[in-house]
Amino acid sequence: MQIYQPAEDSYLMSETLNKYLSKIKYKNIKILDMGSGSGIQAKTCRESGFNNILTADITAEAVKFLKFKGFNAIKSDLFSNINKKQKFNLIIFNPPYLPENKYDKEKDTTAGKKGYEIIVMSLKQAKSHLEKNGKILLLISSLSKPDIIRKQAKKFGYKIKLLNQTNLFFEKLFVYEFFL
Numbered sequence: 001m002q003i004y005q006p007a008e009d010s011y012l013m014s015e016t017l018n019k020y021l022s023k024i025k026y027k028n029i030k031i032l033d034m035g036s037g038s039g040i041q042a043k044t045c046r047e048s049g050f051n052n053i054l055t056a057d058i059t060a061e062a063v064k065f066l067k068f069k070g071f072n073a074i075k076s077d078l079f080s081n082i083n084k085k086q087k088f089n090l091i092i093f094n095p096p097y098l099p100e101n102k103y104d105k106e107k108d109t110t111a112g113k114k115g116y117e118i119i120v121m122s123l124k125q126a127k128s129h130l131e132k133n134g135k136i137l138l139l140i141s142s143l144s145k146p147d148i149i150r151k152q153a154k155k156f157g158y159k160i161k162l163l164n165q166t167n168l169f170f171e172k173l174f175v176y177e178f179f180l
Helices: 008-022 040-047 060-068 117-129 146-155
Strands: 031-034 053-057 072-075 088-093 130-141 159-167 172-179
Touching: 008 040, 008 130, 008 159, 008 172, 031 040, 040 053, 053 060, 060 072, 088 117, 117 130, 117 146, 130 146, 146 159, 146 172
Parallel strands: 031 053, 031 088, 053 072, 088 130
Antiparallel strands: 130 172, 159 172
């Protein structure tokens, strides 16, 4: 498996994250970039003056690359290797979001048979890793059944705010803020 390279989804998240971070005065917040891949979101944080960043990715290649780029990086399948007591003010996740199909079953793009399973699981697991008033920035595709994701998130106790969206020729991409 290769490192997920930035694409339209990555750039939308980075643009949204840059605007979001510009409104935060306290630069020492604890940030987790989940599924960091190439590190584009962690780089956006660092360029905005934030340095307390943990990157996590399921692939060893990405972790090695992130460490080479100077990031604190760990190999983790969602929160499996994140210390249970570790909490974050901001969790950023541009997850895999496509439904599994016979041509693409890679972990960097597919989020389960229906396209939302990993996203829902990440929201469930993230709850115990959020500081009080912590936030999650999450990218979702129209192909990953956003209504189901939002419904599940509300069951977990999250409030949801749409921050940004864009239309592609075959899907819509949304960046949401989730908070308790």
